[in-house]
Amino acid sequence: MKILITGGTGFIGSRLVHHLSKESHQIILLTRSASRITKFNNAMLTYLHWDPRLTGEWTKELNGCDVVINLIGKNIFEHRWNEKVKQEILNSRIIPTKLLVEAIARAERKPSLLISASAVGFYDDRNDETITETSSGGSDFLADVVKQWEGAAHEAENYGVRIAIPRIGLVLEKSGGIIGKMLLPFQWFAGGPIGSGRQFLPWVHMDDVVRGILYPIENKNFHGVYNLVSPNPVSMNKFSKTFGDVLNRPSWIPVPDLALQILYGEGANVILSGQKAIPEKLLVSGYQFSFSDLKTALQNILCS
Ligand SMILES: NC(=O)c1ccc[n+]([C@@H]2O[C@H](COP(=O)([O-])OP(=O)(O)OC[C@H]3O[C@@H](n4cnc5c(N)ncnc54)[C@H](OP(=O)(O)O)[C@@H]3O)[C@@H](O)[C@H]2O)c1
Known part of the structure; x- marks a missing residue:
């Protein structure tokens, strides 16, 4: 299969590309970074330079691709x-x-599938109210970004x-994300829940993120939006306690809202609030999670 990927150098993308390259797919990876291109080009994995604000030579590569995977976006905590x-x-989203959808529209041989990340x-x-794909959207800045981002991807259906x-x-993996930020304070016996502790964390293990993003490739009737989260979201208090238990450390020094607000401004709300989201659509379609229990997921990440 020929697969074109944006954001393939990132936290999720690099794991996804690693997984795909083991399955002998031909991968075209669009990146802004010239240094990666000279380092990594090989027969099955081609790094192609693009300016994600402009159309260009890269559109030729899209012609004849089977699948396009769009994982680009400025990190919201950068x-x-x-x-x-x-x-x-x-x-950046x-x-x-x-541009990708415009290139798809112009391509003579179009991909059959566009997988485009959302959040x-x-x-x-909504506190402890369970959220599924049919729940309505929010009204803050991020919800507005996501609506426009999904709307742009939906155009490909035309x-x-x-x-x-x-x-x-919230993706769990040792090298980054929330674990990357929480690990050091816990290792120094200074860990604890962030904010009120009551907000729900829709966590998901990186293995399930990679499998869940690729799931529609093999499952041809699967389409549209779907929650890519574990079936068991937990409160921040429970997350922090489990994190401490797995590391054999106490979870006792809460991080106050103010500390996050100083660091991230309005962006702090992303972690100070939460969603008790469940992956209803994946479960109904028969997807089997590799990690549906938080303790097992954290043991896999932190102890192996
Ligand atoms: N990580 C999570 O917990 C999480 C949760 C929900 C949704 N998502 C979404 O999933 C996608 C992948 O997430 P990720 O954590 O892997 O992302 P990431 O590592 O922060 O970034 C992905 C890639 O986006 C490109 N990029 C970064 N900043 C950019 C900018 N200012 N303008 C244009 N391109 C830029 C970079 O590719 P090049 O340098 O190669 O161009 C980067 O490798 C993103 O769209 C993200 O919003 C992630």
Whole structure:
């Protein structure tokens, strides 16, 4: 299969590319980084330079691809949010997604499937109310970004392309994400829940993120938006306690809202609020999670 990927150098993308390259797929990876291109090009994995704000030579590579996977986007915790950063968070998702769909529209041989990342930030915080794919969207900045981002991907359907839009939760993996941020304080006996502790974390193990993103490739009737989260979301208090138990450390020094707000500004709300989201669509379709229990997931990540 020939697969074109954006964001394939990132936290999720690099794991996904590693997985795909073991299965002998031909991968075209669009990246802004010239250094990666000279380092990694080989017969099965081609790094191609692109400016994700512009159309260009890369559109030729899209012609004849079987699947396009779109994982691009400025990391929402890279900088403290201000108007400029918020604009970058929006533009780095919407502009490339629109360009990809325009290129699909023009391609003579179109892909049969576009998988375009999204986030559970689509929903607002409803305390302990269970959220499924049919729940309505939120109204804050991130929810608005997600709606526009998904809307841009949905356009591909107008050209006969099946779309799959995973609303990804909080990804658990040792090298980054929330674990990367919590590990050091816990190792130094200074760990604890972030914020009120009552907010729900729609966590998901990286193995399930990779399998769940690729799931629509093998499952040809699967389409549209789906929650890519574990079936068992937990409160921040429970998450922190389990994290401590697995590391054999106490979970006793809470991180106050203010500390997060100083670091991330309005972006702190992403972690100070939460969603009790469940993967109803994946479960109904028969997807078997590799990790549906938090303790087992954390033991796998932190102790192996
Ligand atoms: N990680 C999570 O917990 C999580 C949760 C929900 C949703 N998601 C979504 O899933 C996708 C992948 O997540 P990730 O954590 O793997 O992302 P990531 O590592 O932060 O970034 C993915 C890639 O996006 C490109 N990129 C970064 N900043 C950019 C900018 N300002 N303009 C244009 N491109 C930029 C980079 O590719 P190049 O440098 O190669 O161009 C980068 O490798 C993202 O769209 C993210 O919003 C992630």
